[in-house]
Amino acid sequence: MATVELTTENFDKVTGGDGIVLVDFWASWCGPCLRFAPVYDKQSDKHEDIVFGKVDTEAQVELAARYDIRSIPTLMALRDGVIVFSQPGALPESAVESLISQVRELDMEDVRKQLAEHASHEH
Template sequence: MSAININTNNFQSEVMDSEKPVLLDFWASWCGPCRMVVPIIEEIGEERSDIVVGKVNVEEQQDLARQFRVMSIPTLVVIKDGKVVNRSVGAKSKDEILAML
């Protein structure tokens, strides 16, 4: 499954209620490093059926960005059982992202 767009309407069901670990990518269209990470995030979403991969556009979802205290993008957050277990700021390689899981 490819990465899904996360917003305030589906956040509870797709992220907090997920039985699988969730990788969230906080991004914006104008962000150069974010554009470098997007293809990697999409690829991980296609390859890994054991996790949920979501993208959060910080301009459209400012409440979620505030909730996760996103100050710089891209910010990657791993959530398991409704709790943040890992987070990283800045562009990462595929191996570095997979290691977060």
């Protein structure tokens, strides 16, 4: 599956559903972003059940600000609408594969429970 261009208009709709969504925050002037793009595109062809989104941080300043993106590329993973991973840096292909495996294996019931506990401790 090809990558999907994410904007403020479609981001919540694409990332809020069930399943796994990866999001690559990038910019055209960023060398590491351009080197990571073919790795990311290749993974999108291998994992057709996953949505591979891309956010151009130059065009989508609001989204970059909303997720406090300070360094690009940043790769974010969501599962069932929950952010389960977010890390800057161009990952090698093996690391992207590993991330996908880990996100697939998550017990989302446990993740939600941990999030709820964390939220209750902040108040």
